[in-house]
Amino acid sequence: MRKPKSKNKFRRKRGRFADEAKEIELLNSWIESGKPDSGWNPLSTDPLLPANAPVGRTNDGAFSPYSGCKLFAQMPLSGRTKDGLSDSEYTKMTHIQRASLPHSLCGRDILGAAKTGSGKTLAFVIPVLEKLYKERWGKEDGVGSIIITPTRELAGQIFEVLNAVGKHHDFSSGLLIGGRKDVGTEKEHVNDLNILVCTPGRLLQHMDETPNFDCSQLQVLVLDEADRILDVGFKQALNAIISQLPKHRQTLLFSATQTKSVQDLARLSLKDPEYISVHEKSETATPSRLQQTAIVVPLEQKLDLLWSFIKAHLKSNILVFLSTCKQVKFVFEAFKKLHPGIPLKCLHGRMKQDRRMAIYSQFCEQRSVLFSTDVASRGLDFNKAVDWVVQVDCPEDVASYIHRVGRTARYNSGGRSVLFLSSSEEQMLVKLQHAKIPIEFIKVNTKRLRPVSSLLAAKLVEYPDLQYLAQRAFATYLKSIHKQKDKEIFDVMKLPIEAFSASLGLPMTPKIRFLNQKNKGKTTLIETSSQHVNDVVAAISEIPTEMAAGDEPVAEEEGVENDLLSTKATQMDVRDHEDGTTAMPGTRILKNKKLKINQHRPSGTRKVFDEEGNALLPLAALADSKSGNDILQLDKVKERFRKLKEEKEQWDKEDKRQNKQRLREKRIKEKMKLKRAKEEEEEISGSDVEESVGRAAKRSKIYFGSDSDDGEKETKRKSNISIDAVSLAEQEELALKLLSSMHS
Numbered sequence: 001m002r003k004p005k006s007k008n009k010f011r012r013k014r015g016r017f018a019d020e021a022k023e024i025e026l027l028n029s030w031i032e033s034g035k036p037d038s039g040w041n042p043l044s045t046d047p048l049l050p051a052n053a054p055v056g057r058t059n060d061g062a063f064s065p066y067s068g069c070k071l072f073a074q075m076p077l078s079g080r081t082k083d084g085l086s087d088s089e090y091t092k093m094t095h096i097q098r099a100s101l102p103h104s105l106c107g108r109d110i111l112g113a114a115k116t117g118s119g120k121t122l123a124f125v126i127p128v129l130e131k132l133y134k135e136r137w138g139k140e141d142g143v144g145s146i147i148i149t150p151t152r153e154l155a156g157q158i159f160e161v162l163n164a165v166g167k168h169h170d171f172s173s174g175l176l177i178g179g180r181k182d183v184g185t186e187k188e189h190v191n192d193l194n195i196l197v198c199t200p201g202r203l204l205q206h207m208d209e210t211p212n213f214d215c216s217q218l219q220v221l222v223l224d225e226a227d228r229i230l231d232v233g234f235k236q237a238l239n240a241i242i243s244q245l246p247k248h249r250q251t252l253l254f255s256a257t258q259t260k261s262v263q264d265l266a267r268l269s270l271k272d273p274e275y276i277s278v279h280e281k282s283e284t285a286t287p288s289r290l291q292q293t294a295i296v297v298p299l300e301q302k303l304d305l306l307w308s309f310i311k312a313h314l315k316s317n318i319l320v321f322l323s324t325c326k327q328v329k330f331v332f333e334a335f336k337k338l339h340p341g342i343p344l345k346c347l348h349g350r351m352k353q354d355r356r357m358a359i360y361s362q363f364c365e366q367r368s369v370l371f372s373t374d375v376a377s378r379g380l381d382f383n384k385a386v387d388w389v390v391q392v393d394c395p396e397d398v399a400s401y402i403h404r405v406g407r408t409a410r411y412n413s414g415g416r417s418v419l420f421l422s423s424s425e426e427q428m429l430v431k432l433q434h435a436k437i438p439i440e441f442i443k444v445n446t447k448r449l450r451p452v453s454s455l456l457a458a459k460l461v462e463y464p465d466l467q468y469l470a471q472r473a474f475a476t477y478l479k480s481i482h483k484q485k486d487k488e489i490f491d492v493m494k495l496p497i498e499a500f501s502a503s504l505g506l507p508m509t510p511k512i513r514f515l516n517q518k519n520k521g522k523t524t525l526i527e528t529s530s531q532h533v534n535d536v537v538a539a540i541s542e543i544p545t546e547m548a549a550g551d552e553p554v555a556e557e558e559g560v561e562n563d564l565l566s567t568k569a570t571q572m573d574v575r576d577h578e579d580g581t582t583a584m585p586g587t588r589i590l591k592n593k594k595l596k597i598n599q600h601r602p603s604g605t606r607k608v609f610d611e612e613g614n615a616l617l618p619l620a621a622l623a624d625s626k627s628g629n630d631i632l633q634l635d636k637v638k639e640r641f642r643k644l645k646e647e648k649e650q651w652d653k654e655d656k657r658q659n660k661q662r663l664r665e666k667r668i669k670e671k672m673k674l675k676r677a678k679e680e681e682e683e684i685s686g687s688d689v690e691e692s693v694g695r696a697a698k699r700s701k702i703y704f705g706s707d708s709d710d711g712e713k714e715t716k717r718k719s720n721i722s723i724d725a726v727s728l729a730e731q732e733e734l735a736l737k738l739l740s741s742m743h744s
């Protein structure tokens with residue numbers, strides 16, 4: 001936004017300052033005099049006004065500066081902002097811009113809600129620029145506004161809009177997002193920035209780590225996709241951020257699915273916010289030019305349908321949503337190997353930031369299929385390039401659906417979307433229809449469906465890495481379903497696990513490990529095999545395994561193929577189950593993995609029968625087999641336990657003794673080592689030329705001309721010898737010589 005320096009800058013600036021002051025005064029009085037009543041919406045007067053009614057005239061003949069105001073040029077905006085808007089070819093305001101600007105320009109807090117693609121970005125960028133301009137903000141004033149968004153790509157997009165519209169202003173702006181390596185440089189400059197566009201994590205990082213990072217003068221705080229930012233995922237970070245911001249500020253909240261939670265608003269300390277929902281009375285919650293369809297398709301046919309869909313729409317730009325990064329990776333890599341005839345791309349949160357940004361830009365430019373997680377579901381404006389939004393995996397809730405489909409049909413353009421629902425997810429359709437989403441239910445033409453599983457299976461054999469990806473995709477999908485809050489729609493127990501696994505091309509249903517919080521708060525590792533559907537279901541739904549076994553008879557799974565060890569375990573479990581006990585698989589042996597012992601595995605599952613065919617209780621059976629009679633020899637058992645205890649105590653003592661000894665030896669060794677090192681050091685320093693020369697000089701002074709270059713001790717020793725060696729007579733003679741030389 002900062003202009004290049006020029007020679008005449010100072011003169012021009014002085015002139016401009018004078019003009020600016022006048023302009024600001026004018027703008028302030030315009031805004032003050034036209035301050036709309038709280039709750040007033042200029043759109044409400046439109047139907048009552050004749051088409052040629054002059055701007056400012058209300059239906060009752062009174063005057064309101066915003067009535068009938070449809071162009072940016074008619075608004076109390078600075079010349080610089082107006083220039084920026086017209087340079088970017090923004091002339092006519094959208095509904096949310098018309099409704100919110102009269103309130104936001106006079107400093108009110110805003111809760112803005114409008115459909116996706118309806119221009120909410122400008123609705124907050126403009127008041128930010130105007131507020132700082134009217135405050136005559138400069139570099140030395142530091143951070144004047146912070147715009148927070150949930151994703152890095154969205155932050156980048158907002159940053160671009162801000163720079164385009166604000167290009168005639170002199171503010172400095174910065175994009176602070178995670179995944180960038182230049183955090184050090186950022187720290188050096190962050191205090192010089194006036195407007196920060198950031199993700200919560202990076203902002204907090206600066207607040208925590210950057211010396212003198214100062215937001216105490218903050219004028220405007222913006223939360224884009226406010227409901228998401230206020231969601232649990234960002235709760236801690238946002239609370240920490242808010243606690244460091246001054247309370248006296250303007251706060252603007254925007255989203256297509258706005259929060260009205262009093263608690264959320266209290267966290268932000270909003271002051272009598274204006275709730276502006278321009279499409280509240282609209283018949284639909286989604287853009288009117290969006291054609292929405294839903295298809296009910298078995299989970300195991302979703303990839304077939306997706307493949308068929310892509311093959312049938314090779315000339316379209318398609319955005320495909322899947323639940324997890326691993327699914328995105330797998331479908332992208334697998335389909336790429338099948339060469340669909342259209343470029344494929346993928347976007348997910350585990351990718352490097354540069355790559356993410358590059359993919360985002362490429363998708364805007366080039367016809368392709370982009371597989372993505374929800375990282376692309378909010379706010380992104382793919383340059384109106386998306387023809388189709390395909391939701392292979394069901395969105396977690398209605399809001400998520402609205403944001404995903406909102407990537408198409410933006411501003412004035414049209415778009416289409418299709419939602420794949422498995423039969424267990426059909427309830428989502430009802431919820432969508434309740435939320436005023438006009439969605440048409442269509443059926444799959446099975447004749448045109450191109451099965452892809454066998455092709456995938458072949459590729460998985462060819463590429464072992466792909467097989468690994470498929471397994472991860474399988475596991476993460478099940479986990480994602482398990483984690484969903486809406487259990488009415490997302491029920492992992494209803495999933496056709498084996499068929500789903502096969503649909504990814506996997507030769508065998510992968511084993512899944514989930515941590516199962518079992519009784520008494522202890523964590524037990526359960527190795528599960530999805531061939532054994534009950535096991536999987538029990539483990540991931542964190543319900544006691546006994547219940548799962550009870551709900552669906554394990555015997556039903558007998559015909560399912562399994563790997564050798566797991567199959568054996570399963571069969572044994574079935575046998576146990578048949579005898580009426582609730583024994584369940586506790587431990588399975590995995591190849592190349594440590595054997596984990598499940599402490600909760602019931603013992604005594606082996607049955608022993610007496611001669612008459614009656615099953616014996618486990619201990620009785622033990623007594624029976626060991627002693628040949630049916631009386632438990634308690635005394636002997638106790639005696640045995642006592643002996644074992646004594647032995648154990650002995651072992652413990654011995655262990656302790658050995659440990660002490662080991663430690664002592666270790667300490668001695670270390671001492672010796674230190675001593676040796678010290679000695680070596682002394683030897684080394686003794687051989688250092690400069691030092692020894694200095695020392696030798698000193699010594700020669702003390703010890704009468706010792707010329708030894710050796711170490712100090714050695715020198716001392718030699719010098720003492722030389723003293724002893726010189727006789728008294730010789731010393732007297734030497735002294736006399738010295739005296740006579742002094743007198744001569």
Ligand SMILES: Nc1ncnc2c1ncn2[C@@H]1O[C@H](COP(=O)(O)OP(=O)(O)OP(=O)(O)O)[C@@H](O)[C@H]1O
Nearest residue numbers: 090092093094116117118119120121256379381411
């Ligand atoms: N006044 C306007 N005139 C012309 N185009 C506009 C105007 N305002 C916004 N747009 C364009 O409309 C598109 C959607 O705008 P924007 O991204 O701000 O929508 P949004 O409401 O924030 O969407 P989302 O809810 O998905 O975040 C963008 O391409 C933008 O350039």
